[in-house]
Amino acid sequence: MSHKYPKTVLCVGKETVNTVLEEIEKINRFAHADIIELRADYIKEEELTEENLTKIKNASDKEILFTLRKQEEGGQRKISDSVREAFCFTAIKIGFEYIDIENSTPKDMLDRIMSEVRKAGRSTQLILSFHNFSETLESEISEKFNDIKSKNPDIIKIVTMANSEADSNFIIDFVRSNVSDSVRLALFCMGEWGTTNRIQCHNLGSALTYLAVASGTGTASGQLTYDEFVSNPDIQKTTICGLIGKPIRHSMSPLVHNAGYRDQNINCKYILIETDDIDFAIHYIKSNNIRGLSATMPLKIKAIKFLDDIDPLAEKIGSINTIVNTAGKLKGYNTDVVGAIRSIKDVMTLKNKKVAMIGAGGAARAIGVGLIEEGAEVIILNRTVEKAERLAGDLKCRFSGIDPAKLQDCDLIINTTSVGMYPRVDESILQEIPPEAVVMDIVYYPLETKLLKLAKQNGNETITGFGMFIYQAAEQYKLFTTNDPPLEVMKKVSLERLSELGK
Ligand SMILES: NC(=O)c1ccc[n+]([C@@H]2O[C@H](COP(=O)([O-])OP(=O)(O)OC[C@H]3O[C@@H](n4cnc5c(N)ncnc54)[C@H](OP(=O)(O)O)[C@@H]3O)[C@@H](O)[C@H]2O)c1
Known part of the structure; x- marks a missing residue:
C-alpha cells in the first residue's frame, strides 16, 4: 500500500490466547481492516509465550502489530524492560509486520531493538510512539515529533488527550502540515474530542487509525468501532x-x-x-x-x-x-482469454494457424474460445479423451488423445495442463517436439518449465505462461x-x- 493512505488498525486486548484468536477470526472478515494490533500486555503472563505468539501470527493473512505497552504509557500490567525487550526480539523473529515501542524506552534498549528490526529487513516495521494521557501540549507534540523523527522509525506515533476543541484543532493542523509521502505520522487524540478528531486525521493521511472490534472492546477512549468507521459517511475509505x-x-x-x-x-x-x-x-x-x-x-x-x-x-x-x-x-x-491471446500475439498471428492445445480443463476452454475467435484451426489433445471430445464439441474443432502424430505441421502447441508445474518440475507433457512449432506453456511457476527447456534445446520459439498471467x-x-x-x-x-x- 502507498504510504500516503492511512491504514486501519483493529485493536485486540484480551487476556487469553483463545479469546485473542476468536477476535482475530472476526477481524479476518473485515474487508476494511488492514492491521491487527495484538496488545500483548493484556495477555495473562503464563500465556505470553513464543508458541502462542506464533499461533496468533499465523491466525491471519492481515498484517499484525505487536505491542507490549509499558504500564506508564497505558499498559495493562507491570512488565520489566528486559522482558519487554526479549518479547520484541521474539516478535521480530516470528515475523510480526510491525512492533510498537515507546519513545521513552531506555536508549540502549531502543538501539538494540531498532538494530534487530533493521536486520530483519523490511519484514518488520517499527512504530515509535509517545502518549500523553492527560493533556495536549503544543510544544511537547512538536518536540516529540522532532525527537522521534530524528531516530528514523518507519512510523511516528503521537497520541494525546484533547481537553478542548482547540487541542483537537491543533492536532488536525499538525497532521495537515507534517504528513507527506516521506513522513508517516500517526497522530490523533483521545477523549471526547477523539472521535471526530480521528475521522479528520484519517482523512488527512494520519498513518494509522485505531478501531475497536465492537463497542466495549476498545483499548483507548474516543476510538470508533469498526462498524462506526465503515458506516461513517465522512470517512474517505479505501x-x-x-x-x-x-x-x-x-x-x-x-x-x-x-x-x-x-x-x-x-x-x-x-x-x-x-x-x-x-x-x-x-x-x-x-x-x-x-x-x-x-x-x-x-x-x-x-x-x-x-x-x-x-x-x-x-x-x-x-x-x-x-x-x-x-x-x-x-x-x-x-x-x-485476453491474457492468453495477447501473449501469443506478442510473438505470432493466429488467423488460419494450426494450433494443438493439450488439455481440456478450465484454462483450455477459455483459451480455445479465444483461439477460435482469432480464426485459428484448433485441435484439442487430452489424456481423458471424452473431455477433449466434449470441449471440441462446444468449440466445433477436432480432438484426440495426446498423440504426438497430431502435432506434425502445427504452427503453435500450447500446454494447458498442470504437468510441469511446481513441485513436479521435472515432468513434461511432451518428450519430442516438432521442429517448426512455437511452443507455449501456460504454467508460469517455474517460469521456464521442462517443456519449454526441451523446446528451446530443440530450437523452437517459446512463450512462457507469465505473459498470460500478467x-x-x-x-x-x-x-x-x-x-x-x-x-x-x-x-x-x-x-x-x-x-x-x-x-
Ligand atoms: N498462466 C496463467 O495465467 C494461467 C491461467 C490459468 C491456469 N493456469 C495453469 O494452467 C493449468 C491448468 O489449469 P486449469 O484451471 O485448466 O485446470 P483443470 O481445469 O483442472 O484442468 C487440468 C487439465 O490438465 C490435465 N492433466 C492434469 N494432470 C495431467 C497429467 N499428469 N497428464 C496429462 N494431463 C494432465 C487434465 O487432463 P484430464 O482431463 O485427463 O484430467 C486437464 O486437461 C494449471 O497449472 C494452472 O496453474 C495458468
Missing part, C-alpha cells in the same frame, strides 16, 4: 478489490495489483478472501462494497448464477475469473480501476517474486 477462491494463500495477485495501485497513487487495496462458499463470497462482496474481484477455483463457474450481467466472451466460455461491482450490480468477465491481471486492473495498468511495474514485482521463489 476502495477494496481482492481474490476469492480456495486455496489462494500463495497467490501473486495481491502483490501485482497492489504494486499497480501504489505506482498510480490510487487509494485502493487488493486483499485475499479465502473461501469456497459462493453464498458467503457474494454476501461479502455486497456487504463490504468490494469494487472488483478476481475469482479462482472452485468459484469460476459457481459464481455465474449470482451475477446480474456477464460479458459475452465469458458467457461463451462458461466461466468467469473477474467480477466487477458497480453500485451493487455484479458483472462477470473472463480475462484469461496480461490477465492487467486486464482486471483496468476493469477495477478504469486506469491503464502500469504493466512494467506489475511485471517487475511478479518476476522478482518468481525469482525469489526459484532460489
Whole structure:
C-alpha cells in the first residue's frame, strides 16, 4: 500500500490466547481492516509465550502489530524492560509486520531493538510512539515529533488527550502540515474530542487509525468501532478489490495489483478472501462494497448464477475469473482469454494457424474460445479423451488423445495442463517436439518449465505462461480501476517474486 493512505488498525486486548484468536477470526472478515494490533500486555503472563505468539501470527493473512505497552504509557500490567525487550526480539523473529515501542524506552534498549528490526529487513516495521494521557501540549507534540523523527522509525506515533476543541484543532493542523509521502505520522487524540478528531486525521493521511472490534472492546477512549468507521459517511475509505477462491494463500495477485495501485497513487487495496462458499463470497462482496474481484477455483463457474450481467466472451466460455461491482450490480468477465491471446500475439498471428492445445480443463476452454475467435484451426489433445471430445464439441474443432502424430505441421502447441508445474518440475507433457512449432506453456511457476527447456534445446520459439498471467491481471486492473495498468511495474514485482521463489 502507498504510504500516503492511512491504514486501519483493529485493536485486540484480551487476556487469553483463545479469546485473542476468536477476535482475530472476526477481524479476518473485515474487508476494511488492514492491521491487527495484538496488545500483548493484556495477555495473562503464563500465556505470553513464543508458541502462542506464533499461533496468533499465523491466525491471519492481515498484517499484525505487536505491542507490549509499558504500564506508564497505558499498559495493562507491570512488565520489566528486559522482558519487554526479549518479547520484541521474539516478535521480530516470528515475523510480526510491525512492533510498537515507546519513545521513552531506555536508549540502549531502543538501539538494540531498532538494530534487530533493521536486520530483519523490511519484514518488520517499527512504530515509535509517545502518549500523553492527560493533556495536549503544543510544544511537547512538536518536540516529540522532532525527537522521534530524528531516530528514523518507519512510523511516528503521537497520541494525546484533547481537553478542548482547540487541542483537537491543533492536532488536525499538525497532521495537515507534517504528513507527506516521506513522513508517516500517526497522530490523533483521545477523549471526547477523539472521535471526530480521528475521522479528520484519517482523512488527512494520519498513518494509522485505531478501531475497536465492537463497542466495549476498545483499548483507548474516543476510538470508533469498526462498524462506526465503515458506516461513517465522512470517512474517505479505501476502495477494496481482492481474490476469492480456495486455496489462494500463495497467490501473486495481491502483490501485482497492489504494486499497480501504489505506482498510480490510487487509494485502493487488493486483499485475499479465502473461501469456497459462493453464498458467503457474494454476501461479502455486497456487504463490504468490494469494487472488483478476481475469482479462482472452485468459484469460476459457481459464481455465474449470482451475477446480474456477464460479458459475452465469458458467457461463451462458461466461466468467469473477474467480477466487477458497480453500485451493487455484479458483472462477470473472463480475462484469461485476453491474457492468453495477447501473449501469443506478442510473438505470432493466429488467423488460419494450426494450433494443438493439450488439455481440456478450465484454462483450455477459455483459451480455445479465444483461439477460435482469432480464426485459428484448433485441435484439442487430452489424456481423458471424452473431455477433449466434449470441449471440441462446444468449440466445433477436432480432438484426440495426446498423440504426438497430431502435432506434425502445427504452427503453435500450447500446454494447458498442470504437468510441469511446481513441485513436479521435472515432468513434461511432451518428450519430442516438432521442429517448426512455437511452443507455449501456460504454467508460469517455474517460469521456464521442462517443456519449454526441451523446446528451446530443440530450437523452437517459446512463450512462457507469465505473459498470460500478467496480461490477465492487467486486464482486471483496468476493469477495477478504469486506469491503464502500469504493466512494467506489475511485471517487475511478479518476476522478482518468481525469482525469489526459484532460489
Ligand atoms: N498462466 C496463467 O495465467 C494461467 C491461467 C490459468 C491456469 N493456469 C495453469 O494452467 C493449468 C491448468 O489449469 P486449469 O484451471 O485448466 O485446470 P483443470 O481445469 O483442472 O484442468 C487440468 C487439465 O490438465 C490435465 N492433466 C492434469 N494432470 C495431467 C497429467 N499428469 N497428464 C496429462 N494431463 C494432465 C487434465 O487432463 P484430464 O482431463 O485427463 O484430467 C486437464 O486437461 C494449471 O497449472 C494452472 O496453474 C495458468
